[in-house]
Amino acid sequence: MYAGWYQAAFEHELHPGLTPVDLGPARIVLARTPDGLRAADAACPHRGAHLGHGGQLDGSAIVCPFHGKRIGIGEQAPGRYRVREHAVLGYGGLVFAGWETGDGGPFAELLDKLAVTHLFLPGFTLPARVRADLVIENAFDGTHFRPVHGIGEDPGLTLVPGDRDSITARGVFVLPKSEWQRGGEKSVAVPFEATAYSPHVVVSRMGGDYPYVAITAATPRREGGCVIRFSLAVPLSAHEAMPAQRSEELYRYLLERSRAGVEQDLPIWENLIDVEPDYDNADRTVLAFRRFRDQFRSA
Numbered sequence: 091m092y093a094g095w096y097q098a099a100f101e102h103e104l105h106p107g108l109t110p111v112d113l114g115p116a117r118i119v120l121a122r123t124p125d126g127l128r129a130a131d132a133a134c135p136h137r138g139a140h141l142g143h144g145g146q147l148d149g150s151a152i153v154c155p156f157h158g159k160r161i162g163i164g165e166q167a168p169g170r171y172r173v174r175e176h177a178v179l180g181y182g183g184l185v186f187a188g189w190e191t192g193d194g195g196p197f198a199e200l201l202d203k204l205a206v207t208h209l210f211l212p213g214f215t216l217p218a219r220v221r222a223d224l225v226i227e228n229a230f231d232g233t234h235f236r237p238v239h240g241i242g243e244d245p246g247l248t249l250v251p252g253d254r255d256s257i258t259a260r261g262v263f264v265l266p267k268s269e270w271q272r273g274g275e276k277s278v279a280v281p282f283e284a285t286a287y288s289p290h291v292v293v294s295r296m297g298g299d300y301p302y303v304a305i306t307a308a309t310p311r312r313e314g315g316c317v318i319r320f321s322l323a324v325p326l327s328a329h330e331a332m333p334a335q336r337s338e339e340l341y342r343y344l345l346e347r348s349r350a351g352v353e354q355d356l357p358i359w360e361n362l363i364d365v366e367p368d369y370d371n372a373d374r375t376v377l378a379f380r381r382f383r384d385q386f387r388s389a
């Protein structure tokens with residue numbers, strides 16, 4: 091499995107107390123404790139019961155459903171039995187869990203900043219029979235946009251040199267003119283920039299008349315494949331300047347178009363055949379993403 095940030099859930103998916111979540115093969119539990127939302131390994135250290143299935147929150151500890159022992163969350167918890175804690179980021183209805191991450195880092199910083207300037211809009215969930223990292227890699231696959239998504243021209247994706255903790259590519263989408271993107275005759279050039287913060291999360295900034303941020307997360311399922319969660323973050327300034335009905339229409343339009351985009355990718359992803367790839371020069375952004383991804387390999 092890979093280390094790094096995963097979208098564990100939308101907030102509306104959480105149960106009142108404990109919610110079991112899988113991050114690929116890793117089984118964790120999200121706990122709404124009095125100190126806020128926390129994430130921990132789900133396996134009871136006594137004899138392995140899943141704490142998220144029948145366990146009860148008792149303050150900041152979990153009472154195991156099997157033999158009733160009190161299981162503390164984190165190293166500092168008192169008592170004999172404890173489970174390892176994982177970092178959690180909860181913003182605007184989105185819940186992320188960090189596997190072998192610290193508490194901070196560039197993704198946490200980004201969400202912190204966005205929370206000041208943007209409104210988060212939890213979007214849709216889509217299960218897919220594809221490896222999660224391939225969903226994220228898609229943002230770095232410049233030459234697929236034209237054939238798969240019918241986007242006018244090759245976006246000319248180039249890598250933006252940056253730090254080791256994230257990877258960014260930018261380009262320009264030529265989109266058909268809509269009521270939301272003006273200018274030009276029939277089409278409009280919309281610059282975009284995609285930054286992956288882990289093998290499972292990519293944040294895309296779209297420019298144009300109504301700039302917005304798209305957060306795409308793909309979380310591997312234990313049984314294979316992944317769950318795609320898509321959300322928007324829209325600038326508060328634009329949101330406040332628009333009548334409510336108008337902004338609702340815009341968000342619905344953006345979410346519908348994004349979902350349609352993912353649905354265009356699905357038949358390709360779900361029917362991929364395992365071959366020895368024969369990359370060409372245009373695949374360099376994909377290869378860069380794969381090198382970035384491989385830094386996250388974990389036991």
Ligand code: FES
Pocket residue numbers: 134135136137138139154155156157158159
């Ligand atoms: S397995 Fe949890 S108390 Fe025994």
Ligand SMILES: [Fe+2]
Pocket residue numbers: 228234238239351355
């Ligand atoms: Fe795509």
